[in-house]
Amino acid sequence: MALDTSRAQIVLQSWLDANAKQLNNFILGIYGVGDDSRPTHLGTCFLVNGISDRYLITAGHVLNNKSEMSLKLLTPTGFCDLDEPFFRSVVRNGNPSTDIIDIAFLPLSNNLLHKLKNLEGLALDCLNSVPDTNSGHILAAAGLPSTKNEPDHRLRHIQVQPYLISGAAKLCPNALKDFGFSDSTHLFIHHSKRHGFFSDGTRTNSPKLIGMSGGPVLYLGSDAQLSAPKIEYGKIRVVGVLIEQHKNYSVLIGSKVGDLPNVFLRLETPKV
Structure with a gap:
């Protein structure tokens, strides 16, 4: 059974306590x-x-x-x-x-x-696939959302702190399969509640997610791991690239990155 969105917010705040400093480095x-x-x-x-x-x-x-x-x-x-x-x-x-x-x-x-x-x-080995099935996992999308004001670096209106919104992973809604989305190539994050966290752990209502496209989709853990009395977080794991939001289905959509390390390795291998 997939974890609910409320639980996902609690897990995200705990995850940030362990990993916040690293986010601004990538x-x-x-x-x-x-x-x-x-x-x-x-x-x-x-x-x-x-x-x-x-x-x-x-x-x-x-x-x-x-x-x-x-x-x-x-x-x-x-x-x-x-x-x-x-x-x-x-x-x-x-x-x-x-x-x-x-x-x-x-x-x-x-x-x-x-x-x-x-x-x-x-590190390259931080690009991973979600283990087993999408069901029963918590994911988080991270990125720099657009600010309400027209960005002006001199006035410091530019968002420089990553914002994260988390939710339980879900299977591809049937209606989205007609557009070419699938569980084999994409991730779907349920996010019915409109709030998340900045990377310093500050909770906030969700800004417009415009500007977050291209950010990493992070794997926070499985149902079993996150239900344990004490949660142990390892290194950051990126499992997707955020590409779209579908409000009708309350989902964020990410493309899976499990094969990207192989793409990069092919590029870096000298041609004989």
Whole structure:
């Protein structure tokens, strides 16, 4: 039996007590700057360490139709230019406009490596699959939601602290299967209650989730683990990339990342 949303909030707060400091070391904002020179919040990305390269991962649609903007990363210390193109699909010969997986990634250039050298990032083995079945697990989506005010770095209206909302994992609603979603490729997080936590553990009503697309979907634990008298949390586990919210079904949708380590390893393996 899946854990309810109330229990998911309690688990998330406990999980943050153990892991909060790490979140700011791998979750970043993506902004676009147009002719007015003002940064516009586009989405979230996160930093992963491969064997020999480092990668930024986000949702592909965050980058759609942004060719007239210059992209910037928002790090804990401010903005830096993001001037390299992302791989727009992890699907072989995939078309970004029809790719339901919707994951994009960027191997960092030497320039970006230098700019992000103070961020730890996530180890490659932190990208996992959800064990067994989706039922009976708690997941949390993390990201940088858009602020109510037009972002202006000088006025410090930009959201720099990751926000997390958790819920029990559920199976794909039948109506969403018609759109190409499935339990084999996607995760579904039930979130009927509109509140969550910032990464410092502060509880808050949920802001608009616009801007969180591309953020990591975190695995908090299974029903059995989280019902134990004392919960022991291990390392952070990322099991998906947040790509969509469906209000009609009270679900957040993430694309699974279990195969991403293999994608990166293929890229890093020298061709003979």
